[in-house]
Amino acid sequence: MMELEHSFTIPVSPERAWQVLLDVEQVAPCMPGATVDSVDGDVVTGKVKVKVGPVALTYSGKARFTERDEQAKSITLEASGKETRGSGTASATVHSWLEPEGDQTRVMVHTTMNVTGRPAQFGRGVMADVSGRIIERFASNLAVQCAGGAPVGAAAGARTAAADGGPVAGADGAPLHPIEDLQLPVRTFNSLRREGIHTVRDLSARSEADLLTIPDLGPQSVSDIKQKLAEQGLALASVAGAGAATSAGPADTAAAPPPQAARPPDEDAIDLLSVAGFPVLKRALPIGVVAAVVITVLLLGRRRRRRRA
Amino acid sequence: MIPAKFDYTRPGSVDEAVRALADGGEDAKVIAGGQSLLPLLRLRLSFPDLLVDVGGLGELRGVRDEGATLWIGALTTIDETARDPVIAQHCGLLAQTATLIADPAVRHRGTVGGALAHADPAGDLPAVATALDAMMIARGPAGERAIGAGEFFLDYLTTALEPSEILTGIRVPKLGPGWGYRYEKFHLTAQAWAIVGVAALARRANGHVAEARIGLTNMGLVPVRAQAAEQAVAGAEASAQSLRAAAERADEGTQPPSDLHGGSDYRRHLARVLTARALAVASGV
Numbered sequence: 052m053m054e055l056e057h058s059f060t061i062p063v064s065p066e067r068a069w070q071v072l073l074d075v076e077q078v079a080p081c082m083p084g085a086t087v088d089s090v091d092g093d094v095v096t097g098k099v100k101v102k103v104g105p106v107a108l109t110y111s112g113k114a115r116f117t118e119r120d121e122q123a124k125s126i127t128l129e130a131s132g133k134e135t136r137g138s139g140t141a142s143a144t145v146h147s148w149l150e151p152e153g154d155q156t157r158v159m160v161h162t163t164m165n166v167t168g169r170p171a172q173f174g175r176g177v178m179a180d181v182s183g184r185i186i187e188r189f190a191s192n193l194a195v196q197c198a199g200g201a202p203v204g205a206a207a208g209a210r211t212a213a214a215d216g217g218p219v220a221g222a223d224g225a226p227l228h229p230i231e232d233l234q235l236p237v238r239t240f241n242s243l244r245r246e247g248i249h250t251v252r253d254l255s256a257r258s259e260a261d262l263l264t265i266p267d268l269g270p271q272s273v274s275d276i277k278q279k280l281a282e283q284g285l286a287l288a289s290v291a292g293a294g295a296a297t298s299a300g301p302a303d304t305a306a307a308p309p310p311q312a313a314r315p316p317d318e319d320a321i322d323l324l325s326v327a328g329f330p331v332l333k334r335a336l337p338i339g340v341v342a343a344v345v346i347t348v349l350l351l352g353r354r355r356r357r358r359r360a
Numbered sequence: 361m362i363p364a365k366f367d368y369t370r371p372g373s374v375d376e377a378v379r380a381l382a383d384g385g386e387d388a389k390v391i392a393g394g395q396s397l398l399p400l401l402r403l404r405l406s407f408p409d410l411l412v413d414v415g416g417l418g419e420l421r422g423v424r425d426e427g428a429t430l431w432i433g434a435l436t437t438i439d440e441t442a443r444d445p446v447i448a449q450h451c452g453l454l455a456q457t458a459t460l461i462a463d464p465a466v467r468h469r470g471t472v473g474g475a476l477a478h479a480d481p482a483g484d485l486p487a488v489a490t491a492l493d494a495m496m497i498a499r500g501p502a503g504e505r506a507i508g509a510g511e512f513f514l515d516y517l518t519t520a521l522e523p524s525e526i527l528t529g530i531r532v533p534k535l536g537p538g539w540g541y542r543y544e545k546f547h548l549t550a551q552a553w554a555i556v557g558v559a560a561l562a563r564r565a566n567g568h569v570a571e572a573r574i575g576l577t578n579m580g581l582v583p584v585r586a587q588a589a590e591q592a593v594a595g596a597e598a599s600a601q602s603l604r605a606a607a608e609r610a611d612e613g614t615q616p617p618s619d620l621h622g623g624s625d626y627r628r629h630l631a632r633v634l635t636a637r638a639l640a641v642a643s644g645v
Contacts, residue, residue, distance in 0.1 A: 104479065104517025105389055105397060105406040136364070137404055184515075 055162040057190040061197040065149045068156040068197045069124050072147060076234070078128075079114065081192035083185055099132065101185060109135040124149040139168020158193065162186050230254055233279040239272040255280060258288045363401035370413040374420065374499055374526060377412050382501050382524035384410040390526055391415070392435060395462070395470035396478040420473070420528055423447055431497075433529045434473020439464070441472055450534040453541035453561060457488045460543060463551040473527045476512070479519045479582070482553035486513055487583035488543060491559040491575030494532045500525035513582035538563045538570075542641035544634040545577070548621070554578050555621050556630040558586075558610070560638035562593070569593050569603070569643045579614040579631055588612035589635055598643045600636075607636035 061068055071077055075095050079087045084100035094115040101108045112132025119126050125148035133140050143164045150157045164186075229250055230243055246265045248254050254276065262273050280286055371377040381388050389408035391397050392415055400406035414420060420435040423446050430450055432441070441447055442458035461467055461475075461484050475485040476496065489496075490513070495506040500522050507520050514520055521527060535541065545557040557577030563570045572593045574586040592606035616627035639645075 103515075105400055105408065106517060107407050108405065136407070 053164045055186050057160040059190055059194045060155050060157050061194050062155050065151050065156045068149050071197045081189050081196055083188040110141050111135050141166045160190050242267045255285050361402050364407050366408050367410045377414050380412045392474040393469040393471045395466045429531045429533050431529055431531050434527045436472045438467040438470045451532050457484050457543040460545050477527045479513050479517050482578045484557050487575035487577040488559045490583040491573045492532050494530045497529045498525045499528050516581045540642040540644050542638040544638040546630050556627050558634040558638045560642040562642035564643050569596050569598050579616045586610040600645050603639045604636045607632050610635035
C-alpha cells in the first residue's frame with residue numbers, strides 16, 4: 052500500500068477546473084498510457100500501459116467516481132485493474148479537491164495505491180517508483196487539461212471559458228480549435244471530417260443547409276451540432292457558404308423543413324425521440340441498459356474463451 | 361516462465377546493430393550478457409519485439425590504455441573487469457566493485473555496458489561510474505557521442521541512450537597517485553542487490569583528505585553523488601572522527617525509496633554508516 056500526494060496550480064477559476072475534473076472522458080486521457088475503451092455514466096473501462104525502460108506492464112480495468120461533492124469541490128475516483136499478460140493487480144483511490152488560490156486554483160491529489168503480483172515483488176519496489184511517476188504525469192496532464200488545453204463540453208465550463216482566456220479565436224471570432232473538442236457523436240464527427248471540416252471555425256462558417264447536404268448528416272445531427280455550438284456561444288452561418296449545393300434560406304429557423312432527400316433513412320428512429328421526447332427515452336432506457344449488460348457479458352465471455360483457445 | 365515471443369538478430373558489426381535497432385523502433389532491445397534482461401523476459405515484465413544480440417561484436421571487447429584515460433569495452437564482463445590488471449592498476453574502484461557484484465555465474469556473463477545501460481538504481485556499477493566521472497560512449501545512426509555519467513542516468517531503468525543507440529564502451533579517467541578507493545555494499549543475503557552501496561574515492565595529501573568523490577547506490581531513482589559529504593570531507597583531517605563527521609551528511613539531498621528491504625530512514629542511516637567506512641578505507645585511516 053502506498054500513499055502519494057501531489058498538488059499543482061492551474062490558471063483558471065475553481066468553477067472551470069471543477070467542470071474538467073467531473074468529466075471522466077476528459078480526465079481519463081490524462082492518465083499516461085491510458086486508452087479508454089468505453090464510458091458508461093460514471094464508469095470508464097480501459098487500459099493503462101506502463102513503460103519504464105524495458106519493463107512494460109498493461110493493466111485493464113475500470114475507474115469510477117465514488118464521490119462528487121460540488122460544495123467542497125472534491126471528487127473520489129476508484130480504479131482497479133488486472134495485468135493483461137500476468138496475474139498482478141493494481142488498484143488506486145484518487146481523492147482530488149480544489150482550493151482557490153488568488154484567482155487561480157490549487158488542485159490537490161491524494162492517491163492510495165495497492166499493487167500485487169510479480170511487479171510488486173520485483174527488485175526494489177519498482178511499482179512505488181513507477182506509480183509515483185504515473186501519478187505525477189497524470190497530475191501535470193490534468194494541469195494542462197484544466198488550463199484550457201481543450202475546452203470542456205459542459206455548458207458551465209464553456210461560459211467561463213472566455214473569462215479565463217479560453218480557446219484561441221480566429222479572425223471572425225470563432226475558435227480555431229479542432230471539432231473534436233465539441234464532443235460530437237462519432238458518426239457526425241466522421242462525416243464532418245470527410246467533408247474537410249476540421250476546426251470549429253470551419254464548422255461555424257457553414258449554414259444548416261450546407262450541413263444537410265453532407266452525406267450521412269441528418270437533421271438530428273445538425274441539431275446536435277447547433278446545440279454544441281450554442282454551448283460555446285457560437286452558431287452556424289445564416290447564409291449558405293460556397294459548399295452549399297441547395298438553395299439557401301435563413302437556416303437558423305429550426306422549423307424550416309429540411310430537404311427530405313438529405314435525411315438518411317436510419318435517422319428516422321432518432322427523430323422519433325425528438326418528437327416524442329422524454330417519455331419514449333424513459334421507457335426505452337431500462338431495455339437499453341439490460342441489452343448493454345447482456346452484450347457486455349456475451350462479449351466478455353467470448354473474449355475469455357478465445358484467449359483460452 | 362517462458363518469455364513472450366520475440367524476433368532475434370545477431371548483427372556482425374556495431375553499425376549493423378544500430379541499423380537493426382533503428383529499424384526495430386521502440387520495441388527493439390539490445391541484449392549482451394542477458395543477466396538483467398533475461399529475468400525480465402522470463403518474468404514477463406518486458407515484451408520487446410526484437411532482440412539485437414551484440415554478444416558477437418569483438419569491437420566492443422577489451423580494455424585499452426589511452427594515456428590519461430582507460431577505455432573499457434561495453435562487452436567486458438564483470439569477471440574480466442575484476443581480474444584485469446590494467447583496470448586494477450589505474451581504476452581499482454571498478455575492479456574491487458566488480459568482485460562484489462552478484463555471483464560468479466552472473467559475473468561471467470554480465471557485462472559492464474549491460475549493467476550501465478540497464479541503469480538499475482540498485483546496481484553497483486552506475487554509482488561507481490558516477491563517482492569515477494566516467495564518460496559513456498554511445499553510437500547511433502548519427503555517429504558517436506560521449507555522455508557524462510551525471511547526465512547518463514535519467515530515471516529508473518532509463519538512460520540518455522536513444523532507442524537506436526548502443527553503449528559501446530566507457531572512458532574512465534585514471535586515478536593518479538595519492539588516490540584511495542572503496543566500495544561498501546550492504547545486502548542481507550550473500551548475493552543480492554545492494555540495499556545501499558557507497559563508492560568512495562579520496563585523495564590524501566599531508567595527513568588530510570584533499571578531495572573526495574562519493575557515489576551512492578540505491579539512494580534514489582538514479583545513482584547520486586553525496587555532494588554535501590564530499591564538500592565536508594575536502595580539506596578535512598584524515599582521522600576516523602572527522603571522516604565520520606563528514607559522512608553524517610552523506611544522505612543530504614537524497615530521496616531513498618522504502619520497500620520490502622528497508623525503509624527510507626533505514627537507507628539514510630546505512631548511507632551515513634557505509635560512507636564513513638568507505639571514506640576511512642579510501643583515505644587509508
